[in-house]
Amino acid sequence: MTSVSGRCSFSFFQWRQESAAVRHRIDDRCVKRSTRWRVSVAGAAALGVLASAACGASGPGESAPGGQADVAAAKTAIAAYQGHPSAFPVSEPLSKPLPAGTRFVYLQCSTTACGLIGNLIRPAIAAVGGTLSSVNASSTAQASQAAVSSALALKPDAVIITGIDPSLFGDGLKALSAAGIKVVSLSISKDVKPFGITFNYIGSQLTLQNGKLLADWVIANKGANADVVFYGVPALDFSGPMQKAFEDEMKKNCPSCKVRTDPIGLATIGTTSARTVVTDLQAHPSTNVAVFASSEVAAGLPAAMKAAGLSITTLGYAPTPGNLQDIKDGGLTAGLAIDFPVSVWTGVDAAARLIEGGQPVPGQQAGQVPTQFLEQKDITFDPTRGWSGYPDYQQRFTQLWHPAR
Numbered sequence: 001m002t003s004v005s006g007r008c009s010f011s012f013f014q015w016r017q018e019s020a021a022v023r024h025r026i027d028d029r030c031v032k033r034s035t036r037w038r039v040s041v042a043g044a045a046a047l048g049v050l051a052s053a054a055c056g057a058s059g060p061g062e063s064a065p066g067g068q069a070d071v072a073a074a075k076t077a078i079a080a081y082q083g084h085p086s087a088f089p090v091s092e093p094l095s096k097p098l099p100a101g102t103r104f105v106y107l108q109c110s111t112t113a114c115g116l117i118g119n120l121i122r123p124a125i126a127a128v129g130g131t132l133s134s135v136n137a138s139s140t141a142q143a144s145q146a147a148v149s150s151a152l153a154l155k156p157d158a159v160i161i162t163g164i165d166p167s168l169f170g171d172g173l174k175a176l177s178a179a180g181i182k183v184v185s186l187s188i189s190k191d192v193k194p195f196g197i198t199f200n201y202i203g204s205q206l207t208l209q210n211g212k213l214l215a216d217w218v219i220a221n222k223g224a225n226a227d228v229v230f231y232g233v234p235a236l237d238f239s240g241p242m243q244k245a246f247e248d249e250m251k252k253n254c255p256s257c258k259v260r261t262d263p264i265g266l267a268t269i270g271t272t273s274a275r276t277v278v279t280d281l282q283a284h285p286s287t288n289v290a291v292f293a294s295s296e297v298a299a300g301l302p303a304a305m306k307a308a309g310l311s312i313t314t315l316g317y318a319p320t321p322g323n324l325q326d327i328k329d330g331g332l333t334a335g336l337a338i339d340f341p342v343s344v345w346t347g348v349d350a351a352a353r354l355i356e357g358g359q360p361v362p363g364q365q366a367g368q369v370p371t372q373f374l375e376q377k378d379i380t381f382d383p384t385r386g387w388s389g390y391p392d393y394q395q396r397f398t399q400l401w402h403p404a405r
Contacts, residue, residue, distance in 0.1 A: 069226070069254040074219035078373065081213060085339065085370040085389025088396065089346050089363035093403040095356055102130040102355060103156040104348075107137040107147050107164065114163045117186075120344040121160065127394065128352050128401045130157075137161070141168045148172030151181075158182040158351040166195035173197055182354040186347045189237050199360055201347045205367040207238040210317055210336060211245025217315055217334070217373060218289050219254045226250075226257040228289040231277060231297055235266035239293040242317070246291065260284070264297050274300040278308045292316035295323045295335050302331025319374065324383035327376055337387045339370035345397050352401065 080086055104125050108114050118134055125132040133154055137147035148169050151159050159176055166173060166188060174196030176183050185192055185200045189207065192200040218226050230246055232239040243261060250259050262280055264273050277297065281287055292298055295316030305312065316323060319335030326332040346369070350360040359365075370389035372378070381387070390396060 068256060069219050069224040071220060071223050074216040074253050077216040078213055078220055081336070081371055082373050083378070085372040087363070087368065088370060088390055088393075089342070089368040090349050090361055090397070090400060091363075092361050093400045094352060095358060097402055097404075098129045098352055098355065100129065102128075102352075103154065103158075104130050104132045104351065105151040105154055105156040105159045106132060106134045107144070107151060107159060107161045108134050109162070109164045110136070110138045117162050117344055120341055121348060123394070124345045124348040124397070127398050128348060130352075137164055139164070139168075141170065144168040145170050145172050148176065152176055152179060155179075156181060157355045158184060160184050160186070160347060160351060161197075162186040162347075166190075166192060166197060169195070171196075182351055184347055184351040184354065186344070189241070198354055199350055199364075201350050201360070201364055202343060202367045202369060204241060206338075206369060207241045208245040210338075210371070211242040212249040213371075213373075214242075214291055214315060214317065214336060215246045215249035216253065217336070218291065219250070219257070221313065222257075222289055224254060224256050226254060226259075226289055227286050228257065228259050228291060229280065229284065229287050230259065230261045230291045230293070231264050232261060232293045233264050233266055233269070233297065236294060242293050258286075260287075269294065269296045270299050273297045274304040277301060278304045278310065281305075281310055281312060282308060287312065289313045289315065295319040298323060298326070298332055302326050302329070306331075319387070321384050321386050324374065324379055324387060327374060328379035328383055330376055334373055334375045337372055337374050337389075339387070339389045339393075341388055342390055342393045343369045345393060349397060349400070 135147045137144045177196040182198045185197050187202045232243045314333045316335050350364045
């Protein structure tokens with residue numbers, strides 16, 4: 001992964017399953033710049049935030065009445081994500097089964113995450129009735145542009161990319177689009193239109209929504225007594241916007257709540273991040289809630305807090321199997337989980353609809369992914385296998401893709 005040391009921003013699919021060894025290869029300047037990035041994010045132009053699902057006393061842009069916590073609005077906002085996953089993103093069947101021999105190409109980067117996605121894409125393509133060719137796109141501009149040329153020569157009906165900065169392809173993705181090939185990307189936070197991408201599933205909408213949900217969970221559980229720290233990871237491209245959405249929602253629904261932020265270096269996750277968090281909490285004894293842009297920051301945290309004599313409410317985004325075990329054991333309080341397998345299969349579904357001449361369904365266009373707050377009472381499954389809100393997702397998609405069966 002030769003280009004890691006040259007970049008300081010990584011998408012969800014690039015980091016979600018990345019190894020600790022690779023993280024340590026990240027250039028030190030990514031960590032050293034964390035504090036400066038934090039200031040830059042805070043001073044940036046405000047990002048548009050998705051309309052809240054809440055129906056309460058506080059309308060869009062309004063603060064909680066009397067400067068107190070609008071707990072009712074917060075509880076309403078998170079209700080759809082408690083006790084069950086949010087809605088399955090696709091319910092509309094394909095207009096007709098894909099023709100036999102429909103060809104897909106997956107441009108696979110060199111990270112562990114891209115390999116995992118490849119393992120999920122392959123059975124999805126088989127289930128939809130297509131054939132798949134994987135082309136190694138590595139993580140450099142030279143390799144990515146060579147890969148897209150190879151993809152063009154294969155004359156597929158659709159090309160899928162994940163975890164790769166689209167600028168690395170040069171004009172290659174535009175060439176694919178010009179040839180009538182549908183180009184579908186997953187989890188790219190920037191505007192994809194200038195690169196020739198037909199459709200991007202999971203963009204900034206999900207990040208902003210989740211930032212708000214994290215804030216509303218804090219308010220619903222702590223009310224005006226919340227004294228919260230948000231541990232962002234500036235090297236992750238979703239962390240800054242998520243932090244901004246979190247801060248905005250806290251200010252709107254609980255202007256009297258205390259909120260501070262503290263950046264965590266990506267290379268420290270899984271090694272010293274737990275000790276960093278404990279040291280920070282010891283320096284701020286009034287803090288009663290810790291929120292993590294990445295739940296992986298909390299790896300090893302329960303033992304570290306116990307050793308330090310700390311007890312604090314914790315909430316993290318995208319908990320890992322280890323985090324889920326800690327929640328089950330009572331060492332961590334909760335996590336906002338997303339359904340990784342369903343998200344990958346949903347991207348394949350979007351590509352199939354485009355091939356047929358249709359458009360992605362509203363749930364795909366909105367970047368919807370099954371999401372759920374998981375607390376101790378919710379871990380009734382084997383946490384070592386991770387979480388899926390819809391364990392029957394393969395059967396669900398197969399019925400949508402072959403409705404006559």
